Amino acid sequence: MRQGHTIAGVPADLATIARDIGSLLVMESALMGGSALIGIAFGEYGVALAFFLAAVATLTIGGAARRIFTAAPAPQTKHGMIIAAAGWLLTAVFGALPFFLSAHLLSPAAAAAYVPEGASYTASSLRYFANPLHAIFESMSGWTGSGLTMAVHEPSLPRALLWWRSLMQWVGGVGVIVLTVSILSRPGSGSYTLYRSEARKERIHPSIVSTVRTVWKIFLGYTVLAVVALFGALLVSEPLPPAEAAWQALNHAMTGLATGGFSVTDNSIATYDSPLVETVLLPIMTLGAIAFPIHYAVLKNRDLRELFDDLQTRWLFILLGAGIAVLTLQNLQTFAPALSLRDSAFQFVSALSCTGFQSSPIGQWSAGGKLITSGAMVLGGAAGSTVGGIKIIRGYTIVRGIRWQFSRVFLPGSAVVSTHIGDRQLDREGMEREFSEAAIVSLLWVLVLIGGSVILSNLVGPGFSYADALFEVASAQGNVGLSTGITGPSMHPIAEGMLVINMWIGRLEIIPVLVFTRSLIYGVNP
Template structure:
């Protein structure tokens, strides 16, 4: 009988997982400490205390896991998937502490000062985070880049909480595991296992550490450009002070490029009602939906043809064109909305922004989608379900899987009319696959997509039965597609008054949507039966 290896009395498999999840949690403690400085700048001392306490608790648990099991073996793929799923869950859990602590530590009179002057509401949305479930929801939505929120009125949140929401989306967009791999992980196969389990297969450099560092350099550079462009657009469009315009630009650039969608305004991008702001945001959202290796090729080779040689990017633009046209026609053809759209000249403008926001999984909202027809909501739901390119910041099934399934179906039909001895190769992007390779790719794409859709439809049936009767099935499907696709567009269902069952279900939808299901299933299976075959 083989004796299992242990580390400090804990099975080696579990020790590996606890050590690496501890590293992820420690990373977040560093972000909390950074945010204390933001609280000091805005003189939000109660919130600063909340972040100090949250950072202390997070450091304690993260440090305990990392230091206690420092000698645990490097992760294998089975560990990587559990670490990915468990790491995201732990990150969302500890990320909820600043929301929860701030809501309880800020006294009512201080909380009232966060409400902007002249608004119709009197209560700060910070109060909603006294409910631990709401705080956890906000954190999970932020880290997974989902963008659905329990903060009914974002301007009534402290600046520090607004920053924290944007920061966790910005970091979570590229991937908390990718960030930690770049900073903390040791070079070697263990690093690639974590990177791969977090659903990012393509390397830019042979070294995974260098790959991740390059990704972050590109992302940070784009963020600076996005902040400048948005600042000019907002300042020219709105009667805001330069400081306020910069704050809006900073937060929306971070959540737009990361395709997260959290906002610091009451009605997302509709607050500005500005064609200029929406036009500037379109390329920012699109950049976040293009795979990072393509950005690297364009920036190093200075050749824009890389965009159109990549199958995912090419289909992203094709889908933009087809989807915008279909949504515009649908909205104009709907009697109760067509006349209003024509009167304002907004049919094409609204359809363009909302379809791009949906397909890129950003979730910025410029139009009252809750009032749209079921047909319009279904078109947007399709975009949220598919999502953008694999290897980018988006959620959804991903374009490459849809493309692979389409190619696979054509390949299966073609084989029927060929002799059994015929050799049929299939091109998927720049790869030429033989029969075995195509069957493997087709099976993976079909299985993940089928599981994704099964969970989507099952969740929508639950939602339509627990949501307010005023919401239709199209509303329920839309809201679930937004949560599971990590998008953030809402038909009006999500909010502090939604049933706890629905809120808990959305937490699961956002979690599995960010990790594309398989790592979560491996995590749940391992929790029940361990990591043995």
């Protein structure tokens, strides 16, 4: 790219970034428009108007950027990372508009009409979104698949906003950029650059566009199966009308498979207190934690052995089994054996898969139980899936790298050494590169986690310990959504803003955010 080259009077670097972020916003505006139709279908005309206004504002800005800079060059790696970081940030900001506008367009009396009959409260949680920070928090939590919420009582929200929360997590679980790439069908290296910028490297097909379209087909198919399974479980275990059971099944299937964790009930999955519902959700959450190429291989070859042949999936099952056993033993100090096993199994799967569905009062757990669950949230599931966290492959690479470094001490300098990571054989240079990358990202991740937990521990009340603060930051940064009770509309604004940043950083795995921050200070070029 030539220095000084401009598009419509703007440097080409910025034009490329603006054009592709504009494409993301155009995509978001289309999703808002569809959600406006959901509001109309439920007779929520004030909320539908809020979605319509939000869609128009988002389309105007995004469409203008895309049209003005349409001739901008294809993105390079540096552009891709900035587009990912700035794009996800702006997607969350614009995604907050339906919450914010609904809270201001509806009168308190109109909002109170959404409170379920017989509820112990009289005010709708919609009122909290009149605060723009709360609205941005909810949107960032949705798009990043985090699941922490400012909606104290979810059933008191309009159906269109509940749908928007689920849709954000369903799309965000696979990736906003992945959706955009699949629809724009841009040929060449530009699509791959954007695809990698969203912390993805895996391919199913040689073509990135074909890859992301296959991912979406698999995801949509699993969602349909999850809705059917949950619908059946709810009809059996809950006294719900079929239409309400279908509504709750749809939303929980979307957020469960996307490992997002938003719920349409008051106390997440604890509302049901149903072993059947929890059992049905376990494989749904686990599916979301397995890499999409493995799903494709299993479906294509119709062979479940593909699951166990894959390094990450094999270790996912090992960690789930070991974690459930250890957490159950820990919780036996507080709960009866049957309840300890049930809650530990569900919550550990929810934590390691970074889903965030909650069936147990984690705030009442011992510090040991919270720390075990925090560790699961920090690690997360497989790279190439919908999960957050550091990812299993990085944890495995670091452990193997440490063993490899020790083994080299006892070998002569001239020795030719190699090692295996899964089915890949790496020479000395390759292993050093893999180990360094995994170690750097993990170290940065942990440093941000520790810093955030120290800040939060000084901003919460005396009723919360450092273990609670560490758990909450790990949940936000791991894009999980489990909570000890710290997150809510009454939390300190600095703490709330920090958790927004933690969720953003966690979804993009830190490096794009650092590149974006550097570009704000020094510009795009070195």
